[in-house]
Amino acid sequence: MKSMTGYAALDRPGRRWELRGVNGRGLDMRLRLPDRPQGLEPAARKALGATLARGNVTLSLRLGAEGREATIPRLSHAALDAALDAAAEVAAAAAERGLDMRAPGAADILALRGIWEAGEADEPPALDTLTAELTGLIAEFDAARAAEGEALATLLTGHVD
Numbered sequence: 364m365k366s367m368t369g370y371a372a373l374d375r376p377g378r379r380w381e382l383r384g385v386n387g388r389g390l391d392m393r394l395r396l397p398d399r400p401q402g403l404e405p406a407a408r409k410a411l412g413a414t415l416a417r418g419n420v421t422l423s424l425r426l427g428a429e430g431r432e433a434t435i436p437r438l439s440h441a442a443l444d445a446a447l448d449a450a451a452e453v454a455a456a457a458a459e460r461g462l463d464m465r466a467p468g469a470a471d472i473l474a475l476r477g478i479w480e481a482g483e484a485d486e487p488p489a490l491d492t493l494t495a496e497l498t499g500l501i502a503e504f505d506a507a508r509a510a511e512g513e514a515l516a517t518l519l520t521g522h523v524d
Contacts, residue, residue: 366511367418371504373496378488379425380496382504387419395423400490407497414501422497426487439480446475 367387373380392411396403407422450467457464472478487493 364512364516365505365508366515367508368511369504369508371500371507373500373503375488375496377427380500381423382420382500384415384418384420384504384508387417390415390417391419393419393421395421397424397426397487399487400493402490403493406490406494410494410497410501414505424493436479436481439478442475442477442480443472446472446478 367384369382369384371380371382390412392408394404394407396407403424411420411422450472454464454466
């Protein structure tokens with residue numbers, strides 16, 4: 364006898380897996396997984412469905428520092444070129460009218476909206492690495508459910524006796 368309630372977690376450098384399950388009529392899977400690598404969600408659904416028949420199950424994988432994918436901002440060269448062209452156009456128009464304008468500094472240009480864009484996130488582990496970890500996590504989760512089921516069976520048998 365297995366309980367539908369269970370919990371398992373797996374920590375690896377740069378990532379944390381958590382799998383939780385509670386009672387439910389059917390199998391309701393809620394997955395909180397990163398977009399990359401491609402194919403992780405279908406693989407996770409298949410692996411969970413192969414082991415679990417019922418319950419409300421939540422699987423999450425957090426990558427990077429504090430559960431977020433680490434990104435490094437990078438300069439958008441297209442936006443920078445557009446900003447510099449616009450600054451030159453404004454300076455030329457001001458000069459035609461006899462206005463003396465202070466030229467924007469690098470800090471002024473870099474503070475403009477759109478100059479910075481999100482960089483690529485740190486590359487996540489390969490799909491086969493993550494699916495292997497998930498297999499171990501599901502086995503640990505299933506063992507926790509079996510242990511709780513045995514405890515419940517003992518308790519129920521004691522009450523019946």
